[in-house]
Amino acid sequence: MWHTLWLTRINAKITAVQQRQAEVEHGRRHRPEPPEWTVELGIGTGRPPIQVHAGDCHMAGKRRRPIGRDEARRLLADGLRPCTHCRPDTQLDIPALPRGTTPAPRPLPQGHQHHEHSPLPRHRRSQTLTPPHSSAWPARSAPAPPASARPTSTATAAARCASGA
Structure with missing residues (x-):
């Protein structure tokens, strides 16, 4: 059964x-066949294109759409950055593009401080920590050695031998 x-x-x-x-x-x-070329899209209004990638590039982000060869050439010629890993500018035979350039970082607005986005609370940012070897920090004592490594008197050692321990 x-x-x-x-x-x-x-x-x-x-x-x-x-x-x-x-x-x-x-x-x-x-x-389906992977696209020959993709364009990585940004976030925000209109999702502007950021980089051109080969269709099988592992560095393309999640926000992307397939494009044709002509559109990839046009985007690169218009100044869109090529991916530095798959090098679509080289594959599309566009030698006049600057290689591996990134746009210059935008200047910070007036009065903007980097620490404004710090994970520390505002009241802790202004404090400075005392170095660990300073006298303000408590000294750490060395750990006690194990009982088997402690020195014993001759009488105690003889008593241990006699008892078999």
């Missing part, structure tokens, strides 16, 4: 595994 139940379970599992393998193979055969 239980043999029949186990055979039924095993056969059901084999059928499920075979079906899953057939689905994976079907997906592999019918997978």
Whole structure:
């Protein structure tokens, strides 16, 4: 009786595994071709393009859309940055582009301080910490040696030997 139940379970599992393998193979055969070129998009209003990538570039972000060869050439010619990993400017034979340049950082607004975005609370930012070797910090004492390493008197050692410890 239980043999029949186990055979039924095993056969059901084999059928499920075979079906899953057939689905994976079907997906592999019918997978669409990756795009030849992609453009990485920024955030905000209009999602402006940021960088041009080859279609299989692993450095392209999540916000991207496929583009054609002509649009990739046009975007690069208009000054959009090429990816420094997949080098679409080299693959598209556009040698006049500056290689690996990044736009200059924007200047901080007047009165803007970097520490305004610090994770520390405002009242702790102005405090300075005392160095650890200063006298303001409590001195750490050395840990006590284990009992087996402590010196013992001759009488105590003789008593231990006699008791077998």
